[in-house]
Amino acid sequence: MSTVELPTPRSYLEEGFGLRSWLTTHDHKRIAVLYGIGITFFFFLGGLAAALIRWELVTPAGDLLSAETYNKAFTFHGVVMVWFFLIPSIPATLGNFLLPLMIGARDVAFPRLNLFSWYLYMGGGVFTLACLLLGGVDTGWTFYTPFSTMFSNSHVMMAVAGVFIVGFSSIFTGLNFIVTVHTLRAPGMTWMRLPLFVWSMYAVALVMILATPVLAMTLALIGLERLFGVGIFDPALGGDPVLFQHFFWFYSHPAVYIMILPGMGLVSELITHGARRRIFGYRFMVYAIIGIAVVGFLVWGHHMFVAGQSMYASIVFSILSFIIAVPSAIKVFNWTATLYKGDISFDAPMLYALGFVGLFMLGGLTGLFLAATALDVNLTDTYFVVAHFHYIMVGGAVMAYLGGIHYWWPKITGRMYSEAWARFAAILMFFGFNLTFFPQYILGWEGMPRRYHEYLPQFQVWNVLSSAGATILGVAYLMPLLYLAWSLRHGERAGSNPWDATGLEWQTSSPPPPHNFDETPLVTEGPYAYRR
Amino acid sequence: MMLPQASSFAPNVDHLFDALLLLCALVVVGVFTLMIVFCVKYRHGTDAVRTPAHQHLGVELTWTLVPFFLFMGIFGWSVHLWIRMRTPPKDAQPVYVVAKQWMWKVQHPGGQREIDQLHVPVGQPIRLVMTSQDVIHSFYVPAFRVKQDVLPGRYTQLWFTATEAGTYHLFCAEFCGTDHSRMRGRVVVMAPSDYARWLHAHQGTGLAAQGADLFRQLGCSGCHDPQSGVHAPDLYDLYGRTVPLADGSQVLADERYLHDAILLPKKQVAAGYAPIMPSFEGRIGEEDVLALVAYLKTRTHAAEDTDEHR
Ligand code: HEM
Ligand SMILES: [Cu+2]
Numbered sequence: 122m123s124t125v126e127l128p129t130p131r132s133y134l135e136e137g138f139g140l141r142s143w144l145t146t147h148d149h150k151r152i153a154v155l156y157g158i159g160i161t162f163f164f165f166l167g168g169l170a171a172a173l174i175r176w177e178l179v180t181p182a183g184d185l186l187s188a189e190t191y192n193k194a195f196t197f198h199g200v201v202m203v204w205f206f207l208i209p210s211i212p213a214t215l216g217n218f219l220l221p222l223m224i225g226a227r228d229v230a231f232p233r234l235n236l237f238s239w240y241l242y243m244g245g246g247v248f249t250l251a252c253l254l255l256g257g258v259d260t261g262w263t264f265y266t267p268f269s270t271m272f273s274n275s276h277v278m279m280a281v282a283g284v285f286i287v288g289f290s291s292i293f294t295g296l297n298f299i300v301t302v303h304t305l306r307a308p309g310m311t312w313m314r315l316p317l318f319v320w321s322m323y324a325v326a327l328v329m330i331l332a333t334p335v336l337a338m339t340l341a342l343i344g345l346e347r348l349f350g351v352g353i354f355d356p357a358l359g360g361d362p363v364l365f366q367h368f369f370w371f372y373s374h375p376a377v378y379i380m381i382l383p384g385m386g387l388v389s390e391l392i393t394h395g396a397r398r399r400i401f402g403y404r405f406m407v408y409a410i411i412g413i414a415v416v417g418f419l420v421w422g423h424h425m426f427v428a429g430q431s432m433y434a435s436i437v438f439s440i441l442s443f444i445i446a447v448p449s450a451i452k453v454f455n456w457t458a459t460l461y462k463g464d465i466s467f468d469a470p471m472l473y474a475l476g477f478v479g480l481f482m483l484g485g486l487t488g489l490f491l492a493a494t495a496l497d498v499n500l501t502d503t504y505f506v507v508a509h510f511h512y513i514m515v516g517g518a519v520m521a522y523l524g525g526i527h528y529w530w531p532k533i534t535g536r537m538y539s540e541a542w543a544r545f546a547a548i549l550m551f552f553g554f555n556l557t558f559f560p561q562y563i564l565g566w567e568g569m570p571r572r573y574h575e576y577l578p579q580f581q582v583w584n585v586l587s588s589a590g591a592t593i594l595g596v597a598y599l600m601p602l603l604y605l606a607w608s609l610r611h612g613e614r615a616g617s618n619p620w621d622a623t624g625l626e627w628q629t630s631s632p633p634p635p636h637n638f639d640e641t642p643l644v645t646e647g648p649y650a651y652r653r
Numbered sequence: 654m655m656l657p658q659a660s661s662f663a664p665n666v667d668h669l670f671d672a673l674l675l676l677c678a679l680v681v682v683g684v685f686t687l688m689i690v691f692c693v694k695y696r697h698g699t700d701a702v703r704t705p706a707h708q709h710l711g712v713e714l715t716w717t718l719v720p721f722f723l724f725m726g727i728f729g730w731s732v733h734l735w736i737r738m739r740t741p742p743k744d745a746q747p748v749y750v751v752a753k754q755w756m757w758k759v760q761h762p763g764g765q766r767e768i769d770q771l772h773v774p775v776g777q778p779i780r781l782v783m784t785s786q787d788v789i790h791s792f793y794v795p796a797f798r799v800k801q802d803v804l805p806g807r808y809t810q811l812w813f814t815a816t817e818a819g820t821y822h823l824f825c826a827e828f829c830g831t832d833h834s835r836m837r838g839r840v841v842v843m844a845p846s847d848y849a850r851w852l853h854a855h856q857g858t859g860l861a862a863q864g865a866d867l868f869r870q871l872g873c874s875g876c877h878d879p880q881s882g883v884h885a886p887d888l889y890d891l892y893g894r895t896v897p898l899a900d901g902s903q904v905l906a907d908e909r910y911l912h913d914a915i916l917l918p919k920k921q922v923a924a925g926y927a928p929i930m931p932s933f934e935g936r937i938g939e940e941d942v943l944a945l946v947a948y949l950k951t952r953t954h955a956a957e958d959t960d961e962h963r
Binding site: 183188189192259260261265267268271272273355356357359362363396402405427428429432435436439440443446447450451453454455457458460461462463464465466467475478479482483486487489490493494495496498499501502503566567568570571572573574575576577 | 655656665666669670673677680681684685687688691692695696697701702703704712713716717720721724725727728731732734735736738739740754787788789791793795796798799800801802804805806807809822824825826827828829830831832833834835917934935
């Protein structure tokens with residue numbers, strides 16, 4: 122570890138201290154920090170709802186929450202976790218912070234638009250919180266019609282407005298990233314020299330700007346039907362209830378890749394560094410990212426095998442879903458191969474990354490059970506699905522996010538955290554996670570439907586295990602909050618490159634100066650220039 | 654706590670599940686073993702040989718394509734089973750299901766009605782014709798490995814052959830509002846003789862007979878009877894026939910077509926007729942539509958002839 126402090130200009134954190142200097146900043150790094158605060162807030166709020174759900178399910182009789190409140194709790198949990206945590210998390214925080222640094226730029230292409238995106242994010246959040254304060258919404262995060270348009274008496278419009286607004290935040294972020302990568306790369310930074318995290322941000326940005334408008338349109342149609350009785354989805358008005366599902370999943374399936382592609386990008390960075398070795402098969406990794414982003418648009422129908430879609434349509438969506446497993450498998454194999462002949466140290470970011478690979482694999486392979494039409498019949502809309510998407514979204518995206526936060530923490534804050542606590546938290550999280558969600562695979566195969574507030578007594582044992590795991594997991598999630606906060610004051614000074622890592626972001630001071638680099642870097646070789 | 658295998662599909666689905674589980678387990682064990690071996694052998698500080706890495710196209714292609722073809726085998730197997738699960742045999746006995754917040758209403762062709770229960774015999778293929786009065790529900794019997802969403806304004810169907818007498822759980826699997834988790838019922842599978850006794854004990858007016866009454870009460874016969882002066886299609890032998898439409902296309906007169914023709918007559922107008930039929934949307938419930946459809950299905954010249962001979 123080199124902790125030699127170079128004579129550096131003021132860091133971006135010292136550019137101004139008042140609240141005003143933060144709320145009017147155009148610096149991508151400060152905006153990343155602002156996002157980080159908002160996202161952390163929503164993560165724990167959504168987590169609180171998860172805790173309520175899980176504690177309710179300790180007993181088969183719905184005795185902790187009323188049915189009404191339970192339904193609102195899982196809806197709030199889902200809405201917040203998807204739109205206010207998972208989708209923005211990595212792109213808006215680490216993406217915003219690192220993208221310009223990694224390509225040697227001074228900022229993103231449109232700094233004002235970047236700040237505006239953050240305001241949209243917070244504005245959407247205000248609507249969602251207002252919805253909660255008014256009494257909540259009970260449709261599930263999927264807003265299926267005609268329940269959401271004609272039958273729910275809860276605050277659907279308020280929730281939809283929140284999601285609608287936050288959608289624009291992600292469209293603008295995507296736009297900003299695409300233009301940034303196209304126009305602001307440092308001299309010598311060719312496409313095949315981009316770090317994999319930058320590639321994943323680029324692919325995600327494309328998905329964001331292509332898919333999110335469909336969501337906006339769909340939500341607007343819900344509004345039209347609810348407020349003006351225009352018959353789009355409700356058959357009583359001449360509409361088609363399954364049409365909504367097509368629109369919704371046409372956005373939401375690609376959105377799953379908005380959640381996981383950034384994680385894959387991050388983990389590639391963490392593993393190559395942890396093994397101190399060039400990533401295995403860089404080109405294949407890039408093609409896999411692109412492949413996932415493209416095929417991700419073609420598989421939405423696998424959410425609808427039993428929804429009344431034609432038998433043949435289901436077969437087509439099934440095979441496409443099997444095919445998208447190929448690029449995902451390539452990624453797992455290449456991460457594993459990167460370890461071969463490495464010089465591996467197990468610091469906290471590496472532990473998170475290895476945890477990610479394991480959990481992502483279990484989540485991804487169980488996706489094949491759901492992609493196989495004949496098996497999906499028994500599994501869909503059960504706890505098997507809940508387990509599957511938590512393995513991908515929580516085991517995958519959240520682990521990667523935390524790994525990334527740890528890895529770049531010294532860059533962002535200029536401080537080191539307690540390595541011992543960080544490792545302990547990572548291990549506890551892995552254990553708590555599996556205890557929470559593995560039993561749900563079994564519950565699902567045995568037929569426990571999801572979104573159940575009361576269940577048959579025969580399902581209790583696995584539910585108790587799952588709730589116990591969730592409690593452990595909750596504690597594990599609180600730990601980084603504490604020791605990272607502690608490090609802000611008491612952590613050791615980091616120095617510009619505490620990990621002795623490669624990558625342009627490590628060539629500037631920690632925390633970086635407002636303009637990122639004193640002189641524009643010149644790139645002469647590909648990423649991950651480790652010796653092996 | 655194993656899930657019972659109570660339908661003809663269940664063992665097939667389970668075999669497929671086991672095969673996929675095995676294949677996935679192999680992949681997981683393989684990759685995890687490699688990861689652990691590498692992590693131990695190449696951890697920082699050991700003196701393992703660490704020559705520089707090479708890219709290796711052959712390796713990448715092998716480990717990608719071999720699992721891919723194995724999984725394609727699973728896909729083919731799954732499709733084979735899926736087509737069978739989706740294609741009811743001709744002799745399947747229809748039973749009608751109407752879902753509403755939060756109950757299952759079942760009608761047998763003989764007029765037997767039940768709520769949150771479905772009685773079926775062992776060994777007889779059963780075809781459920783389902784619709785919803787309000788939101789989307791989903792008919793799910795884990796012991797049979799069957800599930801199908803139940804949509805408002807549309808018929809969906811599901812078929813199975815129960816193989817073991819007993820009582821099995823029926824769930825609503827699609828979130829449908831406050832009491833979603835209480836929208837549960839039972840499927841009672843009986844030996845054929847017990848089932849015959851049950852049918853007899855619960856006999857009501859047959860569904861088709863109810864439909865015949867409605868056909869007169871609602872005034873359908875005013876236009877559709879052969880003696881009628883109104884130019885409206887003759888409904889004899891309609892079920893199962895291909896009907897030419899005014900827009901030049903053709904449609905199979907199945908249950909869905911009959912349902913829509915009653916509720917949304919303007920949607921698919923039969924060729925050669927003015928679109929003058931009033932919609933019954935909102936005037937009659939899904940259960941009445943079911944009765945009318947059941948009646949129309951009995952209106953074949955063959956059936957009428959045998960009636961006369963009796
Ligand atoms: C301690 C951690 C967590 C626990 C115990 C937990 C628990 C649950 C449970 C039990 C459900 C199913 C509710 C039902 O179907 O009745 C659920 C749904 C869901 N969870 Fe989590 N969760 C956790 C963390 C997360 C995180 C971190 C995310 C996203 C980053 C997430 C995203 C979702 C989503 C999108 C749903 C679907 C909501 C819906 O059905 O409408 N969860 N969660
Ligand atoms: Cu229901």
